[in-house]
Amino acid sequence: xxxxxxxAGLGGVPAAVGxxxxxxxxxxxxxxxxxxxxxxxxxxxxxxxxALDELGLGDHLRDQVMPAVSxxxxxxxxRPLLVTDVAEAQRAIGTSVAVSRTELxxxxxxxxxxxxxxxxxxxxxxxxxxxGVTLISDDRPVTRADAVxxxxxxxxxxxxxxxxxxxxxxxxxxLDLRGTLPRPAGADVTEVLASxxxxxxxxxxxxxxxxxxxxxYWFTDSALRGAxxxxxxxxxxxxxLTADWHPAVRAxxxxxxxxxxxxxxxxxxxxxxxxxxxxxxxxxxDAAHAMTPDxxxxxxxxxxDAAAVTRHLADAxxxxxxxxLRRYDAERRPRANSLMLASSRQSWLMSRTGxxxxxxxxxxxxxxxxxxxxxxxxxxxx
Numbered sequence: 217x218x219x220x221x222x223x224a225g226l227g228g229v230p231a232a233v234g235x236x237x238x239x240x241x242x243x244x245x246x247x248x249x250x251x252x253x254x255x256x257x258x259x260x261x262x263x264x265x266x267a268l269d270e271l272g273l274g275d276h277l278r279d280q281v282m283p284a285v286s287x288x289x290x291x292x293x294x295r296p297l298l299v300t301d302v303a304e305a306q307r308a309i310g311t312s313v314a315v316s317r318t319e320l321x322x323x324x325x326x327x328x329x330x331x332x333x334x335x336x337x338x339x340x341x342x343x344x345x346x347x348g349v350t351l352i353s354d355d356r357p358v359t360r361a362d363a364v365x366x367x368x369x370x371x372x373x374x375x376x377x378x379x380x381x382x383x384x385x386x387x388x389x390x391l392d393l394r395g396t397l398p399r400p401a402g403a404d405v406t407e408v409l410a411s412x413x414x415x416x417x418x419x420x421x422x423x424x425x426x427x428x429x430x431x432x433y434w435f436t437d438s439a440l441r442g443a444x445x446x447x448x449x450x451x452x453x454x455x456x457l458t459a460d461w462h463p464a465v466r467a468x469x470x471x472x473x474x475x476x477x478x479x480x481x482x483x484x485x486x487x488x489x490x491x492x493x494x495x496x497x498x499x500x501x502d503a504a505h506a507m508t509p510d511x512x513x514x515x516x517x518x519x520x521d522a523a524a525v526t527r528h529l530a531d532a533x534x535x536x537x538x539x540x541l542r543r544y545d546a547e548r549r550p551r552a553n554s555l556m557l558a559s560s561r562q563s564w565l566m567s568r569t570g571x572x573x574x575x576x577x578x579x580x581x582x583x584x585x586x587x588x589x590x591x592x593x594x595x596x597x598x
Contacts, residue, residue, distance in 0.1 A: 219362065222244075223245075230523075248335060261513060264513075264518075267523040290414070366378075367501050375504075383486040392509065393479055399432050400468070410424070418438070422437075437482070447477045450477070488556060492505075493541035506556075
């Protein structure tokens with residue numbers, strides 16, 4: 217069966233590999249001039265790791281398991297708010313891992329023959345009929361496919377064409393900075409590793425995770441008014457906001473080169489899509505369920521999508537496509553949309569200030585560690 221995958225990011229590539237390995241004729245269409253994934257690092261939750269294992273793509277994660285530390289939520293000084301026993305959750309469900317986006321993308325695409333990828337080919341629209349789908353690029357047909365997987369990211373143009381009445385993206389009013397750096401000599405980050413620090417005065421956050429044995433990945437989340445600043449200005453803003461935080465926070469931001477800092481205005485879908493499948497076309501990843509990063513499930517949900525669409529189309533023929541994609545939608549949409557809404561609720565809760573934030577912190581401190589660990593493990597279950 218001929219399958220076209222639109223988008224060669226962290227969602228599209230594993231879907232293409234999975235379908236190629238099931239014997240389908242797969243071609244990936246990527247708008248960029250080269251096949252790459254820019255950025256810092258990404259945290260893969262146990263459910264995402266299991267999805268990559270299902271696709272035979274989990275080897276890259278095996279040697280980069282996150283240390284079994286007491287992670288969770290802390291105040292700006294590093295004092296516990298809601299601490300989880302990561303070791304217990306890992307024993308029950310599996311392991312989380314933070315990995316370089318660039319290295320992960322390289323590992324995921326390795327099994328895909330280079331000739332199956334067409335870069336510099338933006339797909340502008342899809343023309344679907346009873347026997348297949350025509351892909352249009354630069355106002356001319358580029359191929360005909362029995363099925364199309366739309367994985368063109370958070371700003372998906374095809375999503376808007378498939379669902380013209382959907383409101384699309386909304387800004388969350390938050391600014392995200394992300395950075396990676398070698399672990400500074402003499403820096404003691406054990407107390408805040410695998411944790412997210414929150415400041416109830418202004419709703420700012422800082423998260424820190426290990427990447428392999430020698431590197432660290434950090435991010436900040438703060439209020440955004442107007443256009444996102446340039447990296448240098450955003451870095452100065454982050455240093456100003458965290459001046460009286462745990463000393464490791466400022467030290468790590470200062471030690472990170474500006475060229476290794478990425479700035480994003482956080483956005484998500486304004487409302488869930490009514491379906492992840494339209495006839496012979498399926499959506500996955502951010503094109504289907506772009507969510508805020510508050511639960512760390514964005515990449516893992518894309519991997520679950522890729523495993524599910526591969527499973528449902530594994531032995532399908534052209535006549536089976538629409539029915540199989542309806543099954544994919546029935547499996548994936550409830551879970552992914554539930555996590556998308558939960559992420560938005562978490563974003564709202566953690567960005568509160570004043571009395572609401574004070575009450576939130578009191579309730580978090582009163583939550584037993586065992587209950588917090590069980591809730592974490594429940595989210596990690598696919």
